[in-house]
Amino acid sequence: MGLTSNNVLLLAVLSAVLLFAGTVWLWPRLARRGWRAVGGRVGLLLATQLALFAAVGLAANQAFGFYASWADLLGQEKDQGVVVDHARGDGPLEVVASRRVPGAGGAQPQADGRIQEVGIVGRTTRIATPAYVYLPPEYFQPRYRTRSFPAAVVLTGYPGTASALVEKLHYPRTARELARAGRMRPTILVMLRPTVAPPRDTECVDIPGGPQTESFFARDLPEALRSHFRVAEKPGRLGIIGNSTGGYCALKIAMHHPDVYAAGAGLSAYYKAPIDATTGDLFQGDKGLRNRADLWWYLKHRPAPDTSLLVTSSKEGESNYKDTLRFIERVKNTGRTRISSIVLESGGHNFNTWRREIPATLEWIGERLDDRRNDLGN
Template sequence: MGLTSNKVLGLAIVLAVVLFVGTLWLWPRLARQSWRAVSGRVGLLLGTQLALFASVGLYANQAFGFYASWADLFGQETDQGVVVDHAAGGNGGPVQVLSSYGVPGVRGNGPQTTGQVQKVDITGRRSHIATPAFVYLPPEYFQPQYRTRTFPAAVVLTGYPGTAQALVDKLRYPRTALQLAKDGKMQPMILIMLRPTVAPPRDTECVDVPGGPQTETFFAKDLPEAVLTHYRVGKRPGSWGVIGDSTGGYCALKFAMHHPDAYAAAAGLSPYYKAPVDPTTGDLFHNDKNLQNRADLSWLIKHERAPDTSLLVTSSKVGEHNYKATMKFIAAVQATNVPRISSIILDSGGHNFNTWRREIPPTLQWMSGRLTDR
């Protein structure tokens, strides 16, 4: 049974209840001062606490999508080495569709009325990175009157470690985009949803690591190129945007600032502005000071030519640790008069899915207003 299985969660809850009831029932019998009685009390307490912590942890993982599998949890995931070579004229391509289904939580009669979510594998030609993703296609994509139309696209990124599935099920990007388009509040858009952890379990902070994963190249060059070969997406930078939360928010802002020729707009939900170096990242820069500086967005906006792009950042006055850094970043961007900076500042909201679900509708509307379908 998988880490995110309801059966696993149910078993953990049942075990916790059984241990709790057993502790109440056996406690009078273990009230003696013998070593066996003391050991029994300690064992019951520890067992009950572990079962409770396991239940809470499994529930939190399901709710927030931290880890997708047991291998992911224990750092044993091995899918980073998958590279697929496709010969010219072959049946393969950089995007392989594995399955498709309707938008979760939406009732309808097929993709022409409710759109479609496709589970895909994407392979980068330059970076040789292969990663799973989910693609949302709006209803218009399947309607005959739009068969020659191209659509704007937004890459949507999770935090670290995160799961791409959480963007679909927990943060509800497809459902929200579908409803906003039906209400006339945004144009139909294609969403490419994935996590920035393309070399798990390592957190590369979307850096082209010297001698390591070329994550920035994958997102800035390989990903748009791959999507263009398979879907009707606008080819110009003005058709492409990128959204992310937490680590994904930092990556989104960096991609637009480093590559305005690839992304015309970026939205960072609860982002930070400088790549950390810690046990999850390893050595990202290998003493390359220029690479390290360019991974600091505040340094970048002050020392390099300001990119012609649109940026959106979010935070909250109470509950988010990035509030002061966000206000400083906004001021720094305003001083350049080149990137267009917008913000969503909540009165309160933590670093969690509930906060981001409040920010996603206006973020998608903002993104839609800055992208074209050509």
């Protein structure tokens, strides 16, 4: 049974309940002074505590999508390597599986769209990572068969799982509902982790001698998408969204590469790459690289990028609230970069908060992906 299986969670909860009941029932019998009685009491307490801890941990993982599998939890994830048979002409992206959008009533892609699980290999960085691609219903409809579509890259936090973007944050379902209501253009969503070299948190940085993560998102990923899907090649047709670590990545990549990404949305983002046990030394002593990854420094010392940014926070529950207000003012003072925000009255750093922000975020980014020369309608 998988780590995220409901059966595993149910088994953990049932074990905790039974061990608690057993402790209450057996405690009078173990109330003696002998080493066996003492050992029995210690064993029952430890077993109950471990079962309770496991149940709470599994429930939290179900809610927040920290780890996708036992191998992922133990740092032994095995599905990162993606084999691409270039002799067959498959290119840098290969479709692994296809399924319907969760919550969709029918099974026809022309009516509800389709989610494809893909493997992507960066042509220049050689970074390999899995992803999910949501294709809207219009993608499969005959009248749009020759049309290209705007696209948005969607990133998780760290460590995160790409499947959580589909199953927990409901990006495809929300995009489909917004398009049906005429509040968003049909848009391709490309959903993946910013952690492309697990278990290391690379913070979307080109690490000297290490993974060239920023180059993967700025160059290899757009190229792979356009080689396989009808993603528009014209400027202004690609956006990027992320939460937490993914939010920092989205803002940074949009600022560094405005010629590639017309808009970047950071949900509960921070504005400077951390250095800790999960990241290691990202910059290898390179001060220029460190400064470039610091969005505060970048806004002060580099020309303002011609892009649109969205930041989100909440007055109660988010630690980035004051920094977000400062960031808004700093961007406004550039006079060129456009800034928008979503500020909730309250909301923690969690999926429930981001689900409240995602509909408005998708509407916002859809309005900024130039579609005037490509008649897709609404």
